[in-house]
Amino acid sequence: MTMALKSSSLSKIPTAFASCSIGCRDDHTLPKKLQAISAAGFSAIELSMPDIVSFASTYFHQPVASDHYDSLVEAARVIRGICDTQGLEILMLQPFSNFEGWQHGSDERKDAFDRARGWIRIMEAAGTDMLQVGSSDSPEDQIGTDRQRMVTDLQQLADMLLEHTFRLAYENWCWSTHAPKWRDAWDIMRQVDRPNFGLCLDTFQTAGSEWADPTTESGLIDSLSEVELNQRFQTSLEDLSKTVPKDRIYLLQISDAYKPKQPLSKETDDSGLRPRGRWSHDFRPLPFHDGYLPVIEVTKAVLRTGFRSWFSYEVFDAGADGKGRQYELDEFAKWATEAHTQLLKECAED
Template sequence: MSISMSDLQSLPLSYATCSIGCSPAHTLPKRLVAISDAGFQGIELAFPDIIDFGKSYLKYEVDSHDYDSLCTVAKAIKSLCHAQGLKIMMLQPFANFEGWEEGSMERKDAFERAEGWIRIMEAVGCDMLQVGSSDSPNEKIGTDRSRFVNDLRKLADMLAEKNFNLAYENWCWSTHAPTWLDVWEIVQAVDRPNIGLCLDTFQTAGYEWGDPTTSSGLLEDLSKDQIESRFRSSMKKLSQTVPKEKVYLLQISDAYKPPRPMSTEPDETGLRPRGRWSHDFRPLPFNGGYLPVVDVARAVLKTGFRGWFSYEVFDSGPDGNGTEYDLQAYAKRAMEAQQRLIWECSKG
């Protein structure tokens, strides 16, 4: 599949609301203005932003399971987006859904959350739900892939009743599906027309190429040449095996190499090192990172996919301790990064 620059100029562009803003003053309405002014056409609406905006809109703390209130807030956010000409492309991130033991409280909660989030999708006018591959301990969700497949099949069927879609993403710290191939195999097994992939430059390269626990910032089980050869083979396989219609979006971000290797142990919250890396060390492409972002994006484009490119960055600076920036300027830098990204992709 050839990639021409003219094809890429018309890609629909989105920005995740959770990944812009560096202070409480950067409220959701201000972030939406910055995203729109920079030329993005859509957003991924982050559930925590609904909760946070609800405090100011309803004048009280909104519980994450108070779906009546959350739907009221969602309708207000829909109006804000309409005023800025923004499509709400996806609700995210729906986490730790699949794999819980039958009859467990966790499984009951997972399906109750699913019902509630579907209500929010209706209220906000959104037709796609992002589901991240579970990162719960294996002793709780097990390793039997059929359990994950069955749960996702049920969720896809619930969404299908509303003509909604399920975008399944590999989180690189997941305990059962950390690679694009893992989630693709699961999506194939689910075998529903309304489930596809949420691919991500960080999540893909951050597992198959990078490693925040090493001094080099790279995987060290093989030589660098071997790692790069293996990564090229993986990207070639992605481009040749995933049908374009099964890619629902590509999320874009890079990664800083941490200033010192992260501990290989989970932190006090149970979050694994790649999860910690993901939360704080993800800049825009071409802004100090080191992952092969272009290689991932090019592989996805070679499937024939020409859908949403969506920016999801968590930039706390190279040291991970936080940074300050102007909202408008940062959103414009994201658009500049997108223009360079598609230029680089067109050269391959």
């Protein structure tokens, strides 16, 4: 019998907001975003690399490349000071992508490990101990499907991080080439078998890989009847609750999704991005803001593991048509706080 989720056990869940999830104008600078996130009552941020690059370019009054680590490290130190002033912890650095699976001896593999060393330097400067790694979406003909190769690469990255007492939060991206589902990330985590390797679970990624499909008229995976689909998804959530230890979940990222008004093309775009990737980049509002994913059900499943750590709001809301929307920073951050309050209320069963 599943124990009810008591509201008293949910009341002290710490909250973070991803720095990449707020801002819709050029004048929405990182310092202004941090001020709004703090004023809305969040305790921490996920610091995104694009925000560091943008801030560094402003700080140094010239464009800074994403691999100019000396400048990015200095910028990260300044950002850390701003966060300290705003009473914000830097929960993690994100999103580290397309790391695992490259052929040994390839330029891509060398670049992946060079990036890892550079990002570790930035983590030290920013004062964060966690790196988010998204499951690779590099083409299959480039990284293959050999899971052991993925595991070996991730073991090496975890060991690099462990030298600094840093952690790796591995996330299944629903458009990933080799690990689109929570079970994939869980299986990889068990094989990596490192004490500093845990999961970054996500309401969008979980529902977006196993329940929803932005390329269909219904917005749902249509290879099954809706009844069968819901039954299968419910079984998956029950398995998550019973399988994943609470202390191996480092955070839960939260967002909803709009059902596209017109189904997205099933083809990759000019950059090679798959449809679920395009959907992720522009169609992810806060919960209770006209999305359609079963966010409450996914959140409950994670909570039933006993997890009571970070809820981090990571949204990419370009409006229901994906073409952009306008808002004020303080207003948007306040909406996120209200969504968190409502989500906890909906999850409580007492």
